[in-house]
Amino acid sequence: MKQLFLMMAIIFAGSVLFAQDQVTEDTTNQFDMTQFGADNIYPDVPKVEFTIDNLNLMRAFYPLYYENEQEIRRDIRFVNRNDSVFNAVWDSLGYAILTTMTSLSGIEWVEQDLKIHLMKYLPCDRVYDPALFPLEGIKTSNYVEAAPNGLHQLMNLIMLLSGRNIQQVSDPKSIQHYLWDHPLLQQSAYRFDVIATNLAMATAIHIIQPDSLELIISSENWRRHNPGWITYENHFRYNWPLTSETPLVTYLANEPYNSALVNLTRPQSFVRPKSDKPVEAEPTILSAGGGRLGFSVIKTRLGLFEVVDVDTLGLGYSAGLQIGDLIKRVNGEVVRSTRDLMGKIIAKLDSDGVYLIVLREKIEVGILLLPVAVEETESKTAENSLKIDDIDKSAEAENKRLFDNQ
Known part of the structure; x- marks a missing residue:
């Protein structure tokens, strides 16, 4: 009997090693569905709901593209037919993403129900408030850029959730509300978005394999939609490492409002051409x-x-x-x-x-x-x-x- 068990153990070990040899090097578009449990029962993270019936939002973003309600309903049906993989990925990894992110930011979630509107098109790759996410593409005028899929799509979702988590400090009920007027949280591609990128990257390291993550952040698509990436790499990536012991709120609380970093990320002011007769003398x-x-x-x-x-x-x-x-x-x-x-x-x-x-x-x-x-x-x-x-x-x-x- 012992010999039988020994033989079965050897066969099982051999099958595992064989399966490992079959793993391809490029895992950019692959998800590990078995790493984490699907049940989100952790009380300190929100329950995330993905909604597709976004008729008014779609009409508001593209009033000239949609001539009637039937065309909007058609695209809503498209989202409904193509969101199954997206939802399956969230069911597998959502719990790990939210708990890891909350630990690294140190920001408690005030909202307990987070609704993310899945759209066919958006003019950008994400909107923080209300939470909007495109499945098909980035549409501007008559040009449509295909939205990324696989792990790149997951990384964009992590970016959206990172921004949403940081926005919790704007709620007066948040114990970190004192941080809301910090200059680095000003809505800007070189301030708020960079801080959200820092949290997203720290979270993604625990979710996405390093080689796949490197492929994502090295892509032209990622750099184009994240103009503050160079600022993040040069001043935050290695200077603000996030851990549960030293979360994001610690760095923000210790960063003076008039620091060199704040001055570096200051939005460029637009200077109007001088004129003897302005178009409008008063606002x-x-x-x-x-x-x-x-x-x-x-x-x-x-x-x-x-x-x-x-x-x-x-x-x-x-x-x-x-x-x-x-x-x-x-x-x-x-x-x-x-x-x-x-x-x-x-x-x-x-x-x-x-x-x-x-x-x-x-x-x-x-x-x-x-x-x-x-x-x-x-x-x-x-x-x-x-x-x-x-x-x-x-x-x-x-x-x-x-x-x-x-």
Whole structure:
């Protein structure tokens, strides 16, 4: 009997060694489905739900591409037919990703239910808030760039989750809320995105094989969609190593607001050409809709609308709009005047949402304005020191002056 067991053990060991010899070197598009359990029962990480019924979001991003609701439904069905592998990967690796990420960031999740909207197309490879992720491609105008698949797609998802985890500090209920005004968390390709990259890379090392990870970050696609990569490699990758003992929050808390690193990653300011007669002498406050927009713009000689002030209680700030952003299009349409800008935003704000294309640091960035619940809007505007009636009157007078000058 002992000899029989010995022979079976030898045969089993030989089969394992043979299977190991069959593993190919290029594992970029392969997933190890058996590393981690599928059940997400850890109480300190959110329950992630992937949703595909995103009709209003798809219409907001591509109002000119979708002529009717049937075309949107067609692409929703496409996502439904092609998300099975994506969901299977998450069922296998999601628990490990979230727990590893939380340990390395030191940031507790405030939201316990995280909804990620799976889209056929997006103008970029991810949106943090609301959480959006493209399955088919990156679509800008009439050009579609195929979205990466396999482990590269998984890495993009880890990037999205890293940004979302860091955004937890913006919630007043977060015990790390004191970090939210840190300059390195400012929405920028060279600040927030770089910090998210640092957390994503530290997490991915525990999820993706080193050779596969190296292939991903060396690809042209990765470098093109992560313009702050060189900043990360030169100043964060080896200077901010993340561990559970020294998580991300430790580095942020110890980094002075006026440090050389903060100065290095400072967004480049856009300097308008000097002119004896500016197109608009004073900024226009976009306060229509009960003062919810909360940002001021001025038209430049290039025909763009520069954001010169942002109210922290308005929709613009919550959507990531920054001072210095140049608004190019609203829902895919060119804007002619400040009144036209306001009208196009208000027309869609309470229905489909509004998608702005802005120029920031010479890079096109998408800003999505979504309607806010009435209760939330009232609570925010109650804290504002400016009265709504006064704001609307000043904006109305400003618009009248602008039209008189045109």
